[in-house]
Amino acid sequence: METLFIKGGRKLGGELDIVTAKNALLPILAGSIISDKNVILKKVAKFSDVMYMVKILESLGVEAKFEGDTLILSPKHAYAHVVKDEYTKKVRSSVFLLGPLLSRFGNAKIAYPGGCNIGNRPINLHIKGLEALGVKIEEKHGYIICDGKNMSAGEVHLDFPSVGTTENLMMASVRLKGVTTIYNCAREPEIEDLQNFLNSIGCKVSGAGSSTIVITGVESFKDCEYQPIHDRIVAGTYLIACAMCGGNILLKGCEKKYNQALIQKLKQSGAIVEDLGKDIEIKSNGKLKSIPSIETQPYPGFPTDLQNQILAMQTITKGTSVVVENLYESRFKICNELLRMGADITIKDRMAIINGVERLYGANVVASDLRGGAGLVLAGLVADGYTTVEDIYHIDRGYLSIEEDFCKLNAEIQRIRD
Ligand code: EPZ
Numbered sequence: 001m002e003t004l005f006i007k008g009g010r011k012l013g014g015e016l017d018i019v020t021a022k023n024a025l026l027p028i029l030a031g032s033i034i035s036d037k038n039v040i041l042k043k044v045a046k047f048s049d050v051m052y053m054v055k056i057l058e059s060l061g062v063e064a065k066f067e068g069d070t071l072i073l074s075p076k077h078a079y080a081h082v083v084k085d086e087y088t089k090k091v092r093s094s095v096f097l098l099g100p101l102l103s104r105f106g107n108a109k110i111a112y113p114g115g116c117n118i119g120n121r122p123i124n125l126h127i128k129g130l131e132a133l134g135v136k137i138e139e140k141h142g143y144i145i146c147d148g149k150n151m152s153a154g155e156v157h158l159d160f161p162s163v164g165t166t167e168n169l170m171m172a173s174v175r176l177k178g179v180t181t182i183y184n185c186a187r188e189p190e191i192e193d194l195q196n197f198l199n200s201i202g203c204k205v206s207g208a209g210s211s212t213i214v215i216t217g218v219e220s221f222k223d224c225e226y227q228p229i230h231d232r233i234v235a236g237t238y239l240i241a242c243a244m245c246g247g248n249i250l251l252k253g254c255e256k257k258y259n260q261a262l263i264q265k266l267k268q269s270g271a272i273v274e275d276l277g278k279d280i281e282i283k284s285n286g287k288l289k290s291i292p293s294i295e296t297q298p299y300p301g302f303p304t305d306l307q308n309q310i311l312a313m314q315t316i317t318k319g320t321s322v323v324v325e326n327l328y329e330s331r332f333k334i335c336n337e338l339l340r341m342g343a344d345i346t347i348k349d350r351m352a353i354i355n356g357v358e359r360l361y362g363a364n365v366v367a368s369d370l371r372g373g374a375g376l377v378l379a380g381l382v383a384d385g386y387t388t389v390e391d392i393y394h395i396d397r398g399y400l401s402i403e404e405d406f407c408k409l410n411a412e413i414q415r416i417r418d
Pocket residue numbers: 022023026093119120121122123124125126127160161162163164165186304305327328329370371398
C-alpha cells in the first residue's frame with residue numbers, strides 16, 4: 001500500500017507545467033474508435049484512469065503504442081463492441097464509449113458502470129438521449145445492450161446539462177445522415193475540446209461551449225494528430241494550495257479563462273492572481289478571509305471537482321463560510337478527515353458550514369475519492385506537523401504524481417511504498 005507523508009507549514013514557490021486534462025483525454029480516447037483512421041495524441045498525461053481507458057480500447061481491438069507521452073492509436077482492426085465489467089468498474093466514465101461504438105459498429109454492449117464514492121452516478125440521461133436518436137436499449141444481466149440499426153439524426157433535449165451525456169450523444173451522431181441538434185448541453189471546456197478533436201478526424205460538429213450543439217453526419221474520416229487542453233482541475237488544485245500555504249507560484253500552459261469562477265473566489269479571499277496569457281501566477285500571504293458562500297454548478301459555475309479543495313482552504317480562513325454541493329449527493333466525505341485535523345465543520349444535507357480555525361494539526365487520514373484525497377493533501381501541506389494520507393490510489397486517478405508536483409513547488413511531501 002502507498003501513502004503520502006507530508007510535513008506541513010512550508011510556503012510554496014516555483015513553477016509547474018500543467019498536464020493535459022483527464023476529463024478531455026477520456027472522451028477523446030473513446031472517440032478514437034469512431035473511425036478506422038490513425039489518431040496521434042500528444043502530451044498524454046498517464047493518469048491511471050487514462051491508462052485503463054487505453055486498456056479498454058485494446059480489449060476492443062485498437063492497437064495502442066506510447067512513444068514517450070505521445071500515444072499512437074490504430075483503430076483499423078477494432079472488432080469488438082463489448083466493454084466488460086472488469087473495465088467499467090475501474091473507469092465508470094467508460095459509459096461514453098456507447099456513442100463511439102454505435103457510430104463505428106452500429107451496436108454496443110457495456111457493463112453497467114455503477115456508482116462511486118461521491119454518488120450513484122446514474123446514466124438515465126445517456127439512455128434517454130440515445131433512445132431519442134432511435135437506439136433500442138435493453139438492460140439485462142448487468143449490461144446495457146444497444147442496437148443502433150434504426151438510429152437517425154434528430155433533436156435531443158437534455159433534462160440536465162450532463163457532461164458525459166453530451167459527449168456520448170455528440171459521438172453517437174457523427175455518422176448519422178442529416179443534422180442532429182442537442183439542446184441544454186453541458187458547456188465544459190472539455191466538450192469544446194472533444195468537438196475540436198472530432199472535427200480533426202473529419203466530423204462536422206459546432207456549438208460546443210454553448211448549450212446547443214449541432215452535428216452533421218459524415219461518411220469519410222482522416223488521420224489526425226491532436227493535443228488535448230490542459231487540466232483545469234489540476235491547475236485549480238494547485239492555485240488553491242498556494243493560496244492556503246502562502247507563497248508565489250507560476251502555473252504554465254494553463255489559461256485563466258477555464259478557471260474564472262475559482263479565480264474570482266481566490267481574489268475574494270485575498271490572494272493575488274495574475275493572468276499571464278498562457279500562464280497563471282498566484283501570490284498569497286496565507287492569511288485569507290473566508291469566502292461567505294460557494295455553490296457548485298455546471299460550467300461556467302464553480303466546478304464540483306474543486307469543491308473539496310476549496311472547502312479544505314476554508315477551514316483555515318478567518319470567518320465563516322458555506323459550501324453547497326449541488327452536483328453530487330455525497331461529496332463531503334473529506335469533512336470527517338478534516339475534523340480529525342482540527343477543522344470546525346457542520347454538515348446539513350448538501351451544505352457544509354465551516355468556521356475557520358487558527359490552524360490544522362497533522363494526522364493520519366484516509367482518502368475516500370479522487371478530489372477528496374487532493375483536498376486532504378492540501379490540508380496536510382498547511383497543517384502543523386506531519387500528515388499521512390492513505391488510499392492514495394484514488395488521487396492517482398486524476399493527478400500524475402501529486403507529490404512530485406508539490407516537491408517542485410517547495411513542499412515537503414513524499415510517497416512511501418511499503
Ligand atoms: C464529468 O462526469 C466528470 N468526469 C466529473 O469529474 C465531473 O464531476 C462531472 O462531469 C461534472 O462536472 C469526466 O468528465 C470523466 P455529469 P459525468 O453527467 O459526465 C447526474 C472528476 O473528479 N446525472 O455531468 O459523470 C449525476 O449523477 C470527475 O474528475 C444523472 O442524473 O458528470 C450528477 O449528479 C468526478 N443522470 C450530475 O448529473 C445521468 O445519466 C452531473 O453528472 C448522468 C448524470
